[in-house]
Amino acid sequence: MTTDITRLLWNTTALYTAPTAPELADDLTAGAREAGAFREKYQGKVTLLDDAGLTAALTAYERLNELLLKPQLYAHLLFAADAEDDDNKRLSQRTAEFGNRMSRELLFFDLEIMDIPDERYAKLAATPELAPYRHYLDSVRRFRRHTLKEREEQLLKLKNLTGAEAFSRLFDELTSSLRYRMELEGEEREFTGEELLGLLHHADGTVREQAFSTFLRRHEEEGIVLATIFNTIALDHGQELELRAYHHPMEPTNLGNELPEEVVNRLMEVSEANYGLARDYFRLKAQLLGLPKLKNTDIYAPVGETGRRFTFDEARELVLAAYGEFNPDFRSIVAAFFAERRIDVLPRPGKSGGAFCMGMTPHLPPYVLLNFTGNLRDVATLAHELGHGLHFVLAQRQTMLNYHAPLPLAETASVFGEMLLTRFLLNREPEHRTKIALLCAKIEDIIATTFRQNVLTRFEERLHLERQAGLVTAGRLGDLWWEENGKLYGDAVEMIEPYRWGWSYISHFIHARFYCYSYTFAELLVLSLYQKYLDEGAAFIPTYIDLLASGGSRSPADTVRPAGIDLADPHFWQKGYDFLAELIVELKELVGNA
Missing domain, CATH: 1.10.1370.20 (Oligoendopeptidase f, C-terminal domain)
Structure with missing residues (x-):
């Protein structure tokens, strides 16, 4: 069966029709203009705003951030798909410089939120109007004692272009x-x-x-x-x-x-x-x-059978079936990535290595990049990245400042998705040797x-x-x-x-500095969540959906507490490794019976 190669490339025209699209240039111009207007309206006044005024400022700040981010995210997708294309390079650098300039323009807003006196802030944060933004405001103020004056912060951001960001590029x-x-x-x-x-x-x-x-x-x-x-x-x-x-x-x-x-x-x-x-x-x-x-x-x-090769169509059907068995609504959300061509599939020269899912904003769809070569690990990677995608879609119930999950929870849905795929395969596999192979793959993961x-x-x-x-x-x-x-x-x-x-x-x-421990955090958390799913069945699903849909509106501890998880429990992490030990025992029993 031949495969239409275009459906294995993502379609970014839902964002802009091309790197040279007039709409993109218009958004850059409008973004700069509106950032200037926001600064003119609010600079030097944030500490004096009442609850209604601060709410209005935060709402305007969210709309502005969505406008500013769209061209930058689009440029990142193009550059990730082909870093050797000159147009992609130019756009990536142009939007990076634009983003840096806009962050310097708007830096005052967070700094003035930090400067609100504690007593006044406590009264503001307790109002119903600001309740949706409480976690965001607390997160900003948490960095007060490590934050410099505005001019110093602006200089640090400016030098980033020729410093860390340049070396990252x-x-x-x-x-x-x-x-x-x-x-x-x-x-x-x-x-x-x-x-x-x-x-x-x-x-x-x-x-x-x-x-x-x-x-x-x-x-x-x-x-x-x-x-x-x-x-x-x-x-x-x-x-x-x-x-x-x-x-x-x-x-x-x-x-x-x-x-x-x-x-x-x-x-x-x-x-x-x-x-x-x-x-x-x-x-x-x-x-x-x-x-x-x-x-x-x-x-x-x-x-054994983990040596088999999978076509991308086979991988898609397995992943859709695994998500659909857990929740039919999840299957529909995941299926949209394929139907709308929001996945870039195959490795090629100039393309970024690895895999990622880019969550955009509450009003823009997420995209997935893969380097699919057809082994079982690649099928699991597809389930993993679509877990991220599911998380981003469910979190679109939030507004921009509460959209992205806190880093320790960013890998939760992705790792859970891999677990769903593994158990789906294990439960349907009649061959003893293949069960051993699948269990090995999960333990290795x-x-x-x-x-x-x-x-x-x-x-x-x-x-x-x-x-x-x-x-x-x-x-x-x-x-x-x-x-x-x-x-x-x-x-x-x-x-x-x-x-x-x-x-x-x-x-x-x-x-990203010290991102990697988030994977460890997420895996051990997911093992606990998955055990609760096995114990509670369908009754667990609404709790899980609420966890994902909360985005970044709550702290990690507050997000997982409704699922009965206490991150301060000194024995919590060991429970995840006990689960792993049980899988290894299960594998030894399968090997012994082979």
Whole structure:
């Protein structure tokens, strides 16, 4: 069956017809004009507004932000789809500079919200008019003691264009431009990075190791640039920590996530205390593969039927069925991504690696980027990103300032979607060996989403701490990476030598400080939520919908409390790892009965 390639490319014309569309230029002009008018109307007056006046200002601020964001988000989609196209490059840079200028123009608003005296703020926040914005206002004011004067803040934002943002852009352009040559099945040919990483699921161990080595060695060739980017990002962050009087590199992220330091530390410490579960699984997988010991290129090796290939149509139907079994309304929401061509599917030169779902605004539809190569992991990635999409659609009940979920909950719907897919497949699979393969895939996914993300977070923490004392060379970055991964793998997994460059392609280190622990948080949270679903059945679904639909209108603790979850419970994180332990026991029983 032939596939119409155009339906595998996203259609962004719902935003603008082209990078050169007059409507886009008009929105940029209108946005600049309205930002100036907003500043003229409210600058120097926010602390004097009553509840009705502050509500009106917030409502106007939301409308303005939606106008300003639309061209920037559109440009990001085009650049992610093809970073080598000159028009996309120009538009991306133009909108980045526009966004920076507008953020400087509007910076006064948050600063003046911070300046409202505590007693006056308490009275304002208690009014019914401002109730919908209470969480947003509290979130802004939380950063008061780390915020500088307006002119200083403006200068920091201005220099970002030629500082951290410029190096982030360089990383994206460099990594998306890399080409790789490798022999496969007797023929040497060119691969994209995503195609090589997809070969980590190949049945032949030699191919897996060759593919990953080729990928990493190519990054090593760009080691001077990559090490400079990582050092510059860390130095920039360190300087800002000093300017803002933070005491630890993770403190701004924890504050923004509304998570006390002790909660994050407990999450990471409990994860490390359970690394033995991963090693237990790795030894079992070596047995299943008939190997004396796994290499880290064998971790995602296919077991039985996981070696099968899926067309994108097959993947779509599986994901739709899994969501539909949970809730028919979810199937309809997810199906719209396919029907409206809001998914860009296949890897190609110039396209960003990995996968993401971009939530726009409450009035614009979200889009998904994939690099689909047809293995089971790619099917799970489709379920994952559409979980994000579902979350963004349900949160469109909120207004702009409450739209985006707090970072610790941003991965909740995506990870839950993967769990729905796994159980859907397991419940319908009659073959014993295939059940083993599917359970292996799920366990590997949990290990990747918890333990591996904890490793990434510890590496990032050590990078930032060491950069405070001076340059961290590429060799030292490799050492840090090797040591943190070694704590997870122990004597159960042998790391191939090129893996010393495994840090160099992780984009989260570049684009967002300490994002990775959000995956660990979300996975363990989802395991608890999914257990409640198994216990309560359909009665759980309204609670789950409300959790997703709340967007960013509540703190993480307040968002999950209606589901009976207490993030302050010192035993909470261990419950998720107990669930993982049960899956490993279930797998051992299946293997024993094979």
